[in-house]
Each structure stands twice: as C-alpha cells, then as structure tokens.
Amino acid sequence: MHMADALISPAVGGTMWAVTAGLIGYCSKKVKDEMDDQKIPLMGVLGAFIFAAQMINFTIPVTGSSGHLGGGMILAVLLGPHIAFLTMASVLTVQSLFFADGGLLALGCNIFNLGFFPCFIAYPLIYKKIVRINTTLDKAEKNIIAGSLIAAILGLQMGAFAVVLETFFSGISELPFTTFLMLMLPIHLAIGIVEGLTTAAVVLFIWKARPEILNAASSSAPIGASSIRNVLIGISSAAVITGVALSWFASSNPDGLEWAMFKTAGIEELEAPEGVHSSLSKIQEKTAFLPDYGFKADESEKTAEIMPEQNESSWPAVDSGTSVSGVVGGFLTLTVAVGIGFIFKRRKTNE
Amino acid sequence: MSHHIVQANNLHYTYPDGTIGLSRINFKIHHGESVALVGSNGAGKSTLLLHLIGSLVSTKGDIRIGDYPLNKKNLKAVRRSAGMVFQDPDDQLFMPTVFDDVAFGPINLGLPEAEVEERVMEALDTVGISHLIRRSPHKLSGGEKRAVAIAAVIATMPDILIMDEPSSNLDPASRRRLINLLKTFTHTKIIATHDLDMALDLCERTIVLHRGEIVADGQTKELFLDEKLLAMSGLEKPLTMQGCLVCSQVKLS
Amino acid sequence: MANLQNNLLDIFYIDTLSSGGTWLHNLDPRAKVMTTLIFVGTVVSFGKYEIAMLIPFLIYPAVMLAWAELPVGYLVKKMVLLMPFAFFIGIFNPLMDREILVRISCVDVIESIGITKLIDIIGLLDIIGLKNGIGIIEISGGWISFLSIMMRFCLTVGAALILICTTGFDSVCLALQKFKVPGPFIVQLIFLYRYMFVLIDEASRMVRARQLRTFDARANMKFSMFAPMIGQLLLRTLDRAQRIHLAMCCRGFDGHIQMIRKTDFGIQETLFTAGWSFLFIIFRLYNIPVKLGEWITKFLL
Numbered sequence: 001m002h003m004a005d006a007l008i009s010p011a012v013g014g015t016m017w018a019v020t021a022g023l024i025g026y027c028s029k030k031v032k033d034e035m036d037d038q039k040i041p042l043m044g045v046l047g048a049f050i051f052a053a054q055m056i057n058f059t060i061p062v063t064g065s066s067g068h069l070g071g072g073m074i075l076a077v078l079l080g081p082h083i084a085f086l087t088m089a090s091v092l093t094v095q096s097l098f099f100a101d102g103g104l105l106a107l108g109c110n111i112f113n114l115g116f117f118p119c120f121i122a123y124p125l126i127y128k129k130i131v132r133i134n135t136t137l138d139k140a141e142k143n144i145i146a147g148s149l150i151a152a153i154l155g156l157q158m159g160a161f162a163v164v165l166e167t168f169f170s171g172i173s174e175l176p177f178t179t180f181l182m183l184m185l186p187i188h189l190a191i192g193i194v195e196g197l198t199t200a201a202v203v204l205f206i207w208k209a210r211p212e213i214l215n216a217a218s219s220s221a222p223i224g225a226s227s228i229r230n231v232l233i234g235i236s237s238a239a240v241i242t243g244v245a246l247s248w249f250a251s252s253n254p255d256g257l258e259w260a261m262f263k264t265a266g267i268e269e270l271e272a273p274e275g276v277h278s279s280l281s282k283i284q285e286k287t288a289f290l291p292d293y294g295f296k297a298d299e300s301e302k303t304a305e306i307m308p309e310q311n312e313s314s315w316p317a318v319d320s321g322t323s324v325s326g327v328v329g330g331f332l333t334l335t336v337a338v339g340i341g342f343i344f345k346r347r348k349t350n351e
Numbered sequence: 352m353s354h355h356i357v358q359a360n361n362l363h364y365t366y367p368d369g370t371i372g373l374s375r376i377n378f379k380i381h382h383g384e385s386v387a388l389v390g391s392n393g394a395g396k397s398t399l400l401l402h403l404i405g406s407l408v409s410t411k412g413d414i415r416i417g418d419y420p421l422n423k424k425n426l427k428a429v430r431r432s433a434g435m436v437f438q439d440p441d442d443q444l445f446m447p448t449v450f451d452d453v454a455f456g457p458i459n460l461g462l463p464e465a466e467v468e469e470r471v472m473e474a475l476d477t478v479g480i481s482h483l484i485r486r487s488p489h490k491l492s493g494g495e496k497r498a499v500a501i502a503a504v505i506a507t508m509p510d511i512l513i514m515d516e517p518s519s520n521l522d523p524a525s526r527r528r529l530i531n532l533l534k535t536f537t538h539t540k541i542i543a544t545h546d547l548d549m550a551l552d553l554c555e556r557t558i559v560l561h562r563g564e565i566v567a568d569g570q571t572k573e574l575f576l577d578e579k580l581l582a583m584s585g586l587e588k589p590l591t592m593q594g595c596l597v598c599s600q601v602k603l604s
Numbered sequence: 605m606a607n608l609q610n611n612l613l614d615i616f617y618i619d620t621l622s623s624g625g626t627w628l629h630n631l632d633p634r635a636k637v638m639t640t641l642i643f644v645g646t647v648v649s650f651g652k653y654e655i656a657m658l659i660p661f662l663i664y665p666a667v668m669l670a671w672a673e674l675p676v677g678y679l680v681k682k683m684v685l686l687m688p689f690a691f692f693i694g695i696f697n698p699l700m701d702r703e704i705l706v707r708i709s710c711v712d713v714i715e716s717i718g719i720t721k722l723i724d725i726i727g728l729l730d731i732i733g734l735k736n737g738i739g740i741i742e743i744s745g746g747w748i749s750f751l752s753i754m755m756r757f758c759l760t761v762g763a764a765l766i767l768i769c770t771t772g773f774d775s776v777c778l779a780l781q782k783f784k785v786p787g788p789f790i791v792q793l794i795f796l797y798r799y800m801f802v803l804i805d806e807a808s809r810m811v812r813a814r815q816l817r818t819f820d821a822r823a824n825m826k827f828s829m830f831a832p833m834i835g836q837l838l839l840r841t842l843d844r845a846q847r848i849h850l851a852m853c854c855r856g857f858d859g860h861i862q863m864i865r866k867t868d869f870g871i872q873e874t875l876f877t878a879g880w881s882f883l884f885i886i887f888r889l890y891n892i893p894v895k896l897g898e899w900i901t902k903f904l905l
Contacts, residue, residue, distance in 0.1 A: 005644060005757070007693055040859070045803070045841050094797060105645065198834070336663075337659065344667055
C-alpha cells in the first residue's frame with residue numbers, strides 16, 4: 001500500500017507533498033485552537049500505540065495468512081479526524097525514516113492515501129452516519145461493527161485508488177491503469193475487511209470497558225459539512241496550483257518517450273566525432289549494425305500484438321556508439337563513485 | 352514556619368463507581384519532615400498522593416499546602432511548591448533528551464535560557480548524573496531513569512517532594528544510592544512505599560493507611576515494632592528489625 | 605513476536621548509529637535534511653528510461669557512508685529486505701514494455717577497450733562471427749525502466765536511511781521545526797518517537813506472556829484473542845497518556861512545549877549543502893558516464 005519514491009515523478013510527489021503539508025498545517029491550527037492540553041500526550045502515545053499494534057499479527061481464518069491493525073480508522077474513532085490525521089501522519093513519517101516504507105518524496109502520497117481518506121472521508125461521512133450514540137445497546141453494537149467495516153473498506157479502496165492514480169500520473173511504472181486498478185482494489189478489499197473487523201473489535205472492546213472514552217471522542221470533535229468542504233477546497237486548490245506549476249516546469253523539458261530515449265542513448269551528447277573516434281564510428285557502422293529496418297519490422301510486429309496502441313513512429317533511432325560509451329562510462333562512473341567512498345573509508349581507518 | 356505545611360482535614364474520596372477511596376484522613380506535616388506513607392496494595396496511598404497534587408478532588412474535606420487551600424485557583428502555585436516523582440519514570444520522562452526533560456519545568460516557570468541551563472546543571476549535579484545530559488531517556492537503565500526523574504523534579508525547586516514508590520524496580524546498589532541521595536535533601540518529603548527498610552532509613556514519621564483510612568500515625572521505629580498493627584495492615588517488620596539469620600540475635604533498634 | 609523484537613532492535617540500532625561522533629553527525633541537521641531532499645528530488649526527476657545518469661549519484665551514499673563510518677552491510681541488507689514492493693510493481697515493466705531500446709554490440713565493447721586490433725590480427729573476429737552481428741545484445745525499454753526503478757529505489761531509500769543514521773530522529777524533528785513545520789506536528793513526532801520504545805516493549809511483553817501459555821511459539825494468535833489483547837494494550841496506553849499528562853502538569857505544563865536547543869548553521873553546513881547540491885545539479889545536467897565513456901574510448905583507440 002505504501003507508495004515508493006522509485007515509482008513516482010517529482011510532479012506527483014511534489015503535488016502530494018504540498019497537499020499533505022497544507023493538511024498538516026490546517027490540522028495543526030485546528031488542534032492548537034480547540035484542543036485541551038490533555039490531548040497532546042494522548043495523541044503522541046496513541047501514535048506509538050498504532051506503531052506497536054501494527055507489529056502484532058493474528059492469523060486470518062481460512063486463508064491462514066496474517067493480519068494486523070490498520071490505523072487511520074481507529075484513530076479517527078478515538079480522537080476525531082483532525083488529531084487522527086496528524087497522528088497518522090506522524091506514524092507514517094517515522095516509518096518512512098526508519099523502515100524506509102515508501103521514502104521521503106512519496107511520504108506526501110502515503111500520508112494522503114492512508115490518512116486523508118479514513119480521517120476526512122470515511123470517518124465523518126460513513127462511520128459517523130452509521131454509528132450514532134443514542135441508540136439501544138444492542139443496536140449500537142451492530143452499528144459499530146457495520147460502521148467500522150464499511151468505513152474501513154471504503155477508506156482503503158479510496159486509498160488504493162489514489163495509489164493507482166498517483167502511479168499512473170507518474171508514468172514510471174508500465175502497468176496499464178485498469179490492470180493496476182484491478183490488481184489493487186481486490187487486494188485492498190481483503191485488507192479492508194481485515195482492518196474493518198479489527199477496528200470494530202477494538203472499538204467494541206473499548207466501548208464495553210470504558211464507554212466514556214468513545215463518548216468524549218465523538219462529542220469533542222464535531223466535524224461539520226462546512227469543515228469538510230473547506231478541507232476539500234483547500235486541497236484541490238493546492239493540488240491545482242502545484243500541479244500546474246510543476247507541469248509547467250516539466251514541460252520546459254521535452255517530455256515523453258522520445259525525450260527519455262534521447263537521454264538514455266545520450267544522443268544529444270554526441271557531437272561530430274573526429275579522428276580516431278570517427279573511424280571507430282565507421283567501423284561500428286560497418287560491423288555492428290544489422291539492417292535496422294529488419295529488426296524494426298520484426299519487433300514492431302511483436303509489440304503490435306501486445307500493445308496495439310503503440311505505433312511505429314515511436315521507434316527510436318538507436319545509436320550503438322553512444323550505447324557503448326554509456327556502458328563503458330557507466331561502469332567507470334560506478335567504480336569511481338564507490339571507489340571514492342572506499343578511499344574516504346580507508347583514510348578514516350588509517351587515521 | 353507555617354510555610355511548608357501539608358495539611359489534610361477530614362478528607363473523603365469516593366470513586367465514580369462508588370468504591371470508597373479515602374475516608375476521614377487527617378494529618379499535618381511540618382516543614383522539613385520526612386513522612387513515609389505505607390499500607391497494603393489498594394490501601395489508598397496513590398489516591399492520597401493524587402489528591403496532594405490536585406489531580407483528584409476530594410468529595411469532602413480539604414487539603415492545605417503551605418498557606419493555600421488546594422483548589423483550582425491555587426493549583427499552579429501548589430504544583431510549583433510540591434513536586435511529584437512518579438512511580439514509572441517512563442511516564443515522567445517524555446522529552447527527547449535528559450537535558451530537555453530536566454529543563455521542561457524551569458522553562459515552564461518562565462526562566463530565561465541561561466538560568467534554565469544553570470538549573471539543569473545544578474539539578475543533574477545534585478543527583479550525580481551530569482554525564483547523562485545528552486542521552487535519550489529510552490536508553491537509560493532503570494536506576495538512571497529514576498535519577499533523571501528526580502532531577503527533573505528538583506530542577507523546579509519545590510519545597511515539598513512527593514514520591515510514589517521511589518525504590519521500586521531498582522537493583523540493590525541503585526536503591527542504596529537513592530536512599531543516600533534522599534537523605535541529603537532538606538525538602539519536606541512524603542514517600543509512599545512498600546519498602547519499609549527505606550522508610551526506616553529515611554523517615555522519622557510514618558502514616559499507615561488501611562482501606563482508605565489512617566490506622567496509625569507516629570514515630571516510624573515505634574510503629575514498625577507493633578507487630579499487630581503491621582499484620583493487620585498487610586505489612587511486616589522491616590528486614591533490618593527482624594532477627595539475624597546467622598547469629599539469631601535481635602538487633603536492637 | 606519476533607517481528608516486534610526485531611523492529612525494536614532495529615530502531616534501537618539505528619538510534620545508536622545516529623549518536624555516533626563523526627563530524628557528519630555533528631553537522632547541523634538542517635544541512636543534512638536539505639541535502640537529502642535535494643538529492644531525492646534530483647534522482648526522481650529523471651525520465652523513466654534513465655540509467656546512465658543515475659550512476660554518478662551513487663557517489664553521495666558511498667561518500668556519506670564512509671564519512672559517517674556506518675556499517676555498509678547492515679544498510680544494504682535492510683535495503684534488500686525493503687525491496688519487494690518496488691520490485692513487484694517494477695517487474696511489470698519488462699512484461700508490458702518490450703520495445704527494444706538499446707542495442708549493444710559486443711564487438712563495439714571489445715573494440716572500445718582496445719583489444720580489437722589484437723584480435724583482428726589473429727583474425728579471431730571473423731572466426732567467432734562477431735563481425736556479422738551475432739554478439740549483439742538487445743535490451744527492451746521495460747528492462748531499462750525496471751533497472752531504473754531499482755536504481756531509484758536504492759538511491760532514495762539509501763539517502764533516507766543515511767539521513768536517519770547520521771542525524772537521529774530528534775534532530776530531524778529539530779530541523780523540521782526550524783523549517784517552520786507546525787508545532788503540534790513536531791510535538792506529535794517527538795512524543796511518538798519517545799513512546800514507541802515503551803509501547804513496543806509493552807506489546808512484546810503481552811505477546812510473550814500469551815505465547816508462553818499457548819505452548820505454540822510459532823503460530824500467530826487467533827482473532828478472538830487478538831482483539832482483546834490490542835484492546836487491553838489500548839486501555840493501558842490511554843491510562844499512560846493520562847499519567848504523562850499529569851506528570852507534565854506537575855511541572856507547569858500549560859499547553860506549550862518549548863525546547864532550548866543551540867543550532868548553528870555555519871560555514872561547514874553551508875559548504876556541505878551547497879557542495880552537494882552543486883554536484884547533484886551537475887549530475888542532472890551533464891551525462892557524466894557517456895562523456896567519460898566517449899573520452900575513454902577515444903583515448904584507447
């Protein structure tokens with residue numbers, strides 16, 4: 001579920017960072033304004049609780065695989081959306097640093113996917129609508145189970161959908177949008193059911209042992225429709241602004257496959273070769289190249305079968321000379337980079 | 352000096368669920384006195400301590416600390432003059448480093464930075480742990496944690512030290528160090544403990560609690576000789592007052 | 605259980621590494637946080653087929669590891685354990701994207717390192733048929749972008765790990781505070797980190813106690829047992845929060861947490877940040893490996 005730095009583009013990562021930063025700022029302000037100071041240690045320790053609880057596994061019946069507690073939903077139930085979002089954000093920040101879950105650039109995406117949807121969408125719009133305080137005991141229990149289950153599932157589905165969208169817009173992974181979606185949603189349906197059940201079980205446990213905690217939580221942080229609207233407006237404007245700014249920046253580079261090709265092959269670096277090098281090129285022309293179109297026809301037939309939407313015009317011009325330089329130079333750079341590290345290390349140990 | 356008196360007048364406390372926590376508690380502790388609060392599990396020691404720092408509010412009766420009655424209005428002033436060392440140092444050491452933690456109180460007193468640092472160094476010196484200043488609490492041993500917790504409290508320069516089980520979970524050497532350290536303090540001390548030997552070492556006066564009531568209040572040495580009282584309140588004679596196993600001689604105390 | 609203990613030990617170990625005494629550890633955390641972000645930003649800014657230009661970036665982790673005297677083996681192992689997600693998403697690329705992007709002829713490589721003439725003299729080249737193009741290696745775009753993903757993964761994850769191992773979490777928080785990250789969030793991070801150790805320890809004690817009485821050390825617990833255990837842990841946590849709050853109030857807490865920390869963003873920090881950033885920009889703008897390769901092949905022939 002965690003997005004990884006390796007799979008996202010700076011535009012997507014940057015946009016999500018901006019959005020998440022906005023949300024953290026907004027929640028911090030909210031928390032500062034209306035929170036009683038008792039919640040400061042409470043949210044800190046509950047963050048640590050989520051962290052520890054996620055490490056306790058149980059066996060999922062039938063499948064035999066193991067599951068654990070999610071986080072966002074239970075925090076929202078216990079603390080209300082704003083504090084829950086901050087707490088979830090802190091958990092993910094620590095995970096990104098210590099367990100490198102995702103990475104630093106992807107942190108914005110991860111906080112958004114795993115924090116925003118459960119806290120600001122699933123909790124107020126689903127859980128709260130289903131679970132009302134003033135019902136009979138018997139009914140309340142059923143409501144808590146239903147509310148947790150549905151809210152957790154939908155929250156995770158939205159998060160998974162966001163992962164697919166972010167991956168798709170980043171364009172690093174080749175997975176087609178629908179394939180990835182068909183992969184992610186069912187997986188997260190299963191995860192959502194587990195999370196929903198664990199959330200329900202823990203909420204019920206607390207509700208039976210210490211009902212006053214839940215009552216306090218649900219009454220202390222009312223989140224009205226206007227509040228949600230504000231958040232959504234804020235988020236979308238932040239996303240649009242950064243998105244536009246970053247894509248403007250990106251488009252000043254020729255984007256797309258050709259540009260990437262250009263870079264990989266390093267064609268722009270190849271200037272008119274002179275002397276020995278040019279004779280080398282001649283040799284290469286003579287020896288190394290198979291008739292280009294032969295391959296081209298052959299290959300594009302193959303790719304046409306797999307990916308009909310790709311046309312032949314995207315076929316790049318391959319320059320073997322630069323590829324060779326790339327390979328040789330690449331290995332050399334690698335050696336130099338690692339070598340420098342070793343030299344520093346050596347010097348350290350000699351000192 | 353009427354200043355550092357801790358006084359409880361006919362204190363009653365009933366928990367929300369109806370259990371009686373404290374009843375008919377009366378005592379007066381004078382400036383500089385060291386008082387042990389002993390009793391079996393559930394006798395009401397912790398409940399009483401929570402009253403002294405204003406965390407629980409009595410259902411009947413009142414507490415005076417110094418010249419103030421303890422109420423919401425005076426809470427800050429009272430907490431400034433009475434410092435509490437908690438049973439679990441992990442609850443008390445919440446800041447990232449020892450320095451930050453010890454500085455927490457002085458900063459909240461509004462002291463300027465230089466003075467805060469001075470206070471921190473002084474408190475750490477007093478407890479003898481200046482070398483731990485940059486360490487994180489989660490990397491300290493149990494004894495070190497306790498020492499830091501004490502330093503954190505004395506850095507705010509309270510007149511009254513309230514301690515909940517200060518010698519629990521300590522190895523014998525750390526426990527002895529703690530006792531020697533506390534002996535040097537001139538604060539008024541109220542120590543809730545099961546460690547009767549420590550009580551004997553540190554406190555000239557002892558209050559015995561049983562089921563939320565004071566059953567004895569007097570000279571520590573005398574009370575600890577009263578075997579009937581001890582048995583009734585779920586206690587036993589301190590080891591130092593029991594007969595020696597080797598020479599089977601009763602040590603005169 | 606093993607999970608809990610290992611995670612705790614892992615965090616503890618990183619925590620210990622981060623309190624090392626090299627000059628890098630003592631550098632103002634802002635310099636390291638900034639440099640790491642710039643590094644990650646430049647690395648991910650390349651197109652998806654980029655490999656060659658990513659290689660020079662390896663110099664950053666290599667040098668940082670050496671400067672900070674960090675255990676390379678441990679960090680590499682940690683990184684490999686983290687790889688699966690990037691790997692499973694990335695591995696689809698070779699399946700989906702089969703267009704040939706790079707064609708390397710062995711002859712060229714052999715020629716470029718200068719032994720062709722020797723081979724040519726003996727006429728070996730004709731014999732093994734390399735000249736007719738048999739020794740040509742073709743790589744599809746999918747494999748290239750997959751390799752690129754894996755390289756990005758190593759670089760970005762490596763940078764994050766190096767940051768935490770040289771800086772420590774509290775100092776990272778301090779840097780964030782100086783970068784004007786909202787106060788409540790900083791306090792939240794500090795509390796989370798402080799009590800993470802306490803709670804993981806508490807959780808592992810509970811799990812151990814259960815295990816010892818089920819006589820089945822390997823199995824995860826059943827859901828019916830899991831829920832009350834987590835609930836119990838949660839109740840204890842809530843109680844603890846209350847005690848902590850009380851302890852804070854006893855020392856004059858009034859809703860604000862302030863810390864006195866001396867920070868100094870001096871010449872060393874400026875040089876560190878500016879130097880690395882400059883290097884990253886150079887790496888981003890110029891294709892160092894290809895340039896180097898051209899130069900070398902030119903030189904050899």
